[in-house]
Amino acid sequence: MSYRIGIDLGGTKVETILLDSENEVLFRHRIPTPPLQTGQAPETRYLEIVAAVCSLVREAASQIPASTTALEKISRTDAEPPKPGAIPADVAVGIGIPGILDRRTGRVINANTTCLIGHPLQQDLEAELGRPIAIENDANCFTAAECVNGAARGKDFVFGVIMGTGCGGGLWANGRIRSGMHGIGGEWGHISIDPQGRQCWCGNRGCIETMISGSGVEAGHKERTGQALPMRDIVAGFRAGDADCQATMQAFFADFGRALGGIISAIDPDLIVLGGGLSNIPELYTQGVARVQDFAFHPGIQTPIVKNELGDSAGVFGAAAIGI
Numbered sequence: 001m002s003y004r005i006g007i008d009l010g011g012t013k014v015e016t017i018l019l020d021s022e023n024e025v026l027f028r029h030r031i032p033t034p035p036l037q038t039g040q041a042p043e044t045r046y047l048e049i050v051a052a053v054c055s056l057v058r059e060a061a062s063q064i065p066a067s068t069t070a071l072e073k074i075s076r077t078d079a080e081p082p083k084p085g086a087i088p089a090d091v092a093v094g095i096g097i098p099g100i101l102d103r104r105t106g107r108v109i110n111a112n113t114t115c116l117i118g119h120p121l122q123q124d125l126e127a128e129l130g131r132p133i134a135i136e137n138d139a140n141c142f143t144a145a146e147c148v149n150g151a152a153r154g155k156d157f158v159f160g161v162i163m164g165t166g167c168g169g170g171l172w173a174n175g176r177i178r179s180g181m182h183g184i185g186g187e188w189g190h191i192s193i194d195p196q197g198r199q200c201w202c203g204n205r206g207c208i209e210t211m212i213s214g215s216g217v218e219a220g221h222k223e224r225t226g227q228a229l230p231m232r233d234i235v236a237g238f239r240a241g242d243a244d245c246q247a248t249m250q251a252f253f254a255d256f257g258r259a260l261g262g263i264i265s266a267i268d269p270d271l272i273v274l275g276g277g278l279s280n281i282p283e284l285y286t287q288g289v290a291r292v293q294d295f296a297f298h299p300g301i302q303t304p305i306v307k308n309e310l311g312d313s314a315g316v317f318g319a320a321a322i323g324i
């Protein structure tokens with residue numbers, strides 16, 4: 001492909017990027033995700049989101065240098081003339097979504113932008129754009145981006161982790177994302193490891209997400225101390241020597257070690273790359289990583305566990321990377 005268009009569809013913003021074959025950024029644009037208006041049917045918001053995504057794809061395609069599109073048109077002598085707004089054939093398009101496309105039904109499940117749930121989003125976008133596109137979960141896009149352009153460059157077998165408000169992940173093997181039979185590959189956040197643990201929104205108790213996401217650590221701190229503190233204050237208290245915050249963070253590091261130690265025992269990746277807000281806590285790479293050894297099924301674990309390099313940009317670069 002000569003060009004790649006990536007779309008990062010999030011709950012609050014939609015971003016597009018146009019890359020050339022050298023991965024140079026030619027165009028980038030971010031708009032707010034159409035919000036849910038008071039009294040609006042979810043179906044209407046869904047259609048607005050589909051329209052916004054298609055308009056950003058077309059906007060990015062319109063930024064392809066004119067000389068190339070002219071050449072591309074000349075080379076298509078046997079094809080019908082392109083329709084207005086059509087995306088040239090040598091452009092790959094990929095979209096990252098805040099949910100999972102169920103590979104069995106083609107419909108969106110587990111989306112925190114809930115108006116997407118139940119809709120055949122890929123089918124609807126392909127019909128509107130008149131061409132195939134790729135869709136992946138946003139954590140898979142994060143992982144793809146870090147493998148192609150970021151901290152996991154050059155590694156064959158990578159587990160990508162997002163620890164933010166929630167807890168997601170993606171699995172990269174032999175040059176591509178492996179989203180699995182159902183599309184849930186890498187969703188380690190909903191492995192239930194404590195039947196007595198907190199209720200998770202997915203229906204189970206004691207999921208990893210209820211322990212080591214930002215919201216999970218905050219809930220644990222409140223249970224232990226009665227204090228409702230945001231994650232940043234818990235981290236600040238930990239550094240300042242506050243005993244309650246230190247207890248919460250030690251529990252967090254142990255749970256992090258238990259969760260990632262289990263992943264290493266199960267799949268033994270070449271590298272684990274961390275993203276999301278909690279990946280910015282430096283102590284996670286010292287005290288947190290030190291606990292992984294306690295729970296992995298090998299006496300000398302050497303798996304690099306590293307911070308992402310692309311930050312907020314991973315979603316849109318990853319969407320471009322998975323494009324077809």
Ligand SMILES: [Zn+2]
Binds near residue numbers: 202
């Ligand atoms: Zn869960």
